[in-house]
Each structure stands twice: as C-alpha cells, then as structure tokens.
Amino acid sequence: MNPPQPPPQQLIEQTVRLALAEDVGPGDLTAALIPSTARAEARVITREAAVLAGSPWFQAVFRQLSDEVRITWEAGEAALLRPGQTICRLFGPARALLSGERAALNYLQLLSGTATTTRVYVEAVRGTRARVLDTRKTIPGLRLAQKYAVRCGGGHNHRIGLFDAVLIKENHIAAAGSLTAAVSRARTRYPGMSVEVEVENLDQLQEAVRAGASRVLLDNFEPETLSEAVRIVEGRVELEASGGVTLDNIRAIAETGVDYISVGALTKDVHAVDLSMRFGSAE
Secondary structure, eight states: OOOOOOOOOHHHHHHHHHHHHHHHOOOOOOGGOOTTTTTEEEEEEEEEEOOOOOOOHHHHHHHHHOOEEEEESSTTTTTTEEEEEEEEEEEEEEEHHHHHHHHHHHHHHHHHHHHHHHHHHHHHTTTTOOOEEEEOOTTTOOOOHHHHHHTTTTOOOSSSSSSSEEEHHHHHHHSSSSHHHHHHHHHHHHSSSSSEESSSSSHHHHHHHHHHHHHEETTOHHHHHHHHHHHHTTTTEEEEESSSSTTHHHHHTTTTTOEEEOHHHHSSSOOOOOOOEESSSSS
C-alpha cells in the first residue's frame, strides 16, 4: 500500500527534540569516549514480522544530532517486514549513531507496533463493509504519530482530538439535559458539521436518529443488538460499534453490517516491534 501522509515536519522535529532532551540531555557521557572523528556504519533489522512505520521520526533523530548521518532505506513506510530483514543502513559520525540509537528505535518500534496491530485487525474484517478506526486512547504527546501509524496499517482515523469533531457522550447528554437537546445545540452551533452521538440502547439510538445525528456510536452492544440497530436505521445514519472489541469478536461485529468499528487497543495496548541496530556491515 502507498504510505500515508505524515504529520507536519515541524511537529515531528518538535517531538523528537523533546525525546532527545530527556535521553541525551546535556551530553552522552558514554559516546564521548569515542573519538569525535570516528565514523561508523550500522543497520537496523527486525526480529519479527511487522508493518513498518515511523521513519520520519527515526530520520529526524539523527538529523538533529548530526547533518552528516546518511540513511538508506531498504523498506518503505507501510511495508510488510519479514523476520531478519534489514530495514535501513546508516553511515556517519559514530557518536551521533550511538547517541541516537535508542530514541530512534523507540519511535520505529512503537509506531511499527501500532501499524502491525492495526493490520491484524483490518485483515480480520476484510470482506465486510466495516472500517477499523482508532480512538483518543493514545500515548500523551504522540497522538498524531500513532494515528499516522494506524493509517500505515490500513486503518482509519477517528477524530484527532476534541477540536475537530463533535462526539456527544453520556456525560454531555446528562449536562445538556437530554440527548435531543445536546444534538440540537450542536446543530445550531456547528452547522454543516457531522454530529456523532454515543448511545447505550436501542431507544437512545432511535432518539439520536430523530434528533438528526450523523453517526451513532453503539457502546458495548452485543452482535445481535448491533444487527437490530442496522435494521432500525436502514442506512439513514452511519453506525459505529465500540467497546470491548477484540480480535476474537471483531469479525462477528463487522458481519452485523455496521460502518465502523473503533478499537482502543490499536494505540493503547502497544506491542513494540523487536528491532535492533547493529554496527558494522557484516550480514
């Protein structure tokens, strides 16, 4: 698949700057033992099958440490990796390669882990109409990076944050006085914007449809109830299933006919891909 567009470069550089500040700090004491003129080459390999994601952050780490580091990629973003495969090769000042190793690998391992998990969920619903969505359950400071990785894995993004979409949930309904009142206010304040409402039963679903919701999030519905919800709305609104979604049940959820399935585990329960950087050119 073609890799998705990463976040703005300025944001990537800012995020990496913070990562280097907490890791390298005022200076890498151990790397300072190596002569400043020493040059080295290294390669990054994967020890397990994975989907690659995170190269823009990986590159930014070494770019900020030294403009002399050169990176040659042997696998592109969103590519499927096999165990033992070389992902990229690096050439440049030994100190920079040593100082950037951990921070750079952290990005690549974490984001590849998110992309890989997403790919597994996406494959589980292949052949159905359902699209796999992420959530806001992300690592603080890395939301755009993880949402990018979800796209690398073939998934789709839900809203980025509280600022780019309306999602009326249980507490919003309680504060507004009713579901209908909350939707009405959203329609008045944000004309033309999609309005999503989270519901907990079929009565609330019908109220949300009558109130003019664009999409309804069905929270912790059993597959049988999801099928009934699809029958009730008859395509009038989009339906999103959420809550308790696992690889064991996502296929059954998708087969009910819902449009979207949001999965917090894509970004919350991350298994970092096992990668390593090895100095020297020997295969």
